[in-house]
Amino acid sequence: xxxxxxxxxxxxxxxxxxxxxxxxxxxxxxxxxxxxxxxxxxxxxxxxxxxxxxxxxxxxxxxxxxxxxxxxxxxxxxxxxxxxxxxxxxxxxxxxxxxxxxxxxxxxxxxxxxxxxxxxxxxxxxxxxxxxxxxxxxxxxxxxxxxxxxxxxxxxxxxxxxxxxxxxxxxxxxxxxxxxxxxxxxxxxxxxxxxxxxxxxxxxxxxxxxxxxxxxxxxxx
Numbered sequence: 143x144x145x146x147x148x149x150x151x152x153x154x155x156x157x158x159x160x161x162x163x164x165x166x167x168x169x170x171x172x173x174x175x176x177x178x179x180x181x182x183x184x185x186x187x188x189x190x191x192x193x194x195x196x197x198x199x200x201x202x203x204x205x206x207x208x209x210x211x212x213x214x215x216x217x218x219x220x221x222x223x224x225x226x227x228x229x230x231x232x233x234x235x236x237x238x239x240x241x242x243x244x245x246x247x248x249x250x251x252x253x254x255x256x257x258x259x260x261x262x263x264x265x266x267x268x269x270x271x272x273x274x275x276x277x278x279x280x281x282x283x284x285x286x287x288x289x290x291x292x293x294x295x296x297x298x299x300x301x302x303x304x305x306x307x308x309x310x311x312x313x314x315x316x317x318x319x320x321x322x323x324x325x326x327x328x329x330x331x332x333x334x335x336x337x338x339x340x341x342x343x344x345x346x347x348x349x350x351x352x353x354x355x356x357x358x359x360x361x362x363x
Contacts, residue, residue: 145171147194148165148171148192148194148196149195150195150197151179151180151197153178153200157248158177158178161255164252164255174190175190178202179203180202181203183201183209184209187218188218191220195222195223198224199224199233206222221243222241222242223243223245223258223262224237224244224246225248225250226245226248227248232340236340239303239340239342240339240340241306241308243262244268246258292334296329298316299330300346303342309324
């Protein structure tokens with residue numbers, strides 16, 4: 143049985159201790175180190191290269207989102223699982239759009255943590271669609287006639303980008319190069335009127351749960 147090496151980072155020692163103690167019961171998961179701030183967590187990701195980093199969204203020195211941004215920028219292999227005491231809609235959407243592999247509330251059940259770690263280690267994302275739905279309801283974004291703005295291919299690129307996939311991953315899914323995916327995203331940003339993936343995710347998830355008609359095949363481009 144292969145063992146999943148992880149690190150845990152949270153500014154509250156009780157939380158770290160609790161997670162550490164609980165995960166000792168899982169024979170396939172090993173906590174190799176624990177940390178109390180974002181700088182330590184990021185350095186550990188570089189040095190120890192854990193499969194998964196279970197980190198709080200809010201951390202001293204640098205935030206969990208900043209850790210994620212650096213992991214993405216430097217193309218580090220560790221996958222990020224966030225958790226937070228309170229699920230702020232803006233933070234959830236930003237975390238997913240920037241490529242987090244999972245997001246849990248601190249009130250999640252222990253088995254959900256185990257499941258998420260195992261799924262993420264296997265390369266599968268644990269996206270909290272129920273939390274995202276609540277986030278979009280809270281923000282109440284204005285309806286956008288997506289079918290009048292995007293081609294079918296652009297629609298697919300937008301949905302994958304909103305799930306946090308990189309340009310390379312989007313290209314692999316849709317049979318195009320990472321450069322082509324990037325060009326599609328640029329056009330999508332221009333058409334929809336946003337400047338970041340997190341803003342695009344707000345529109346994408348809202349559109350997916352609304353009665354907005356998807357682009358038909360005649361609009362493929």
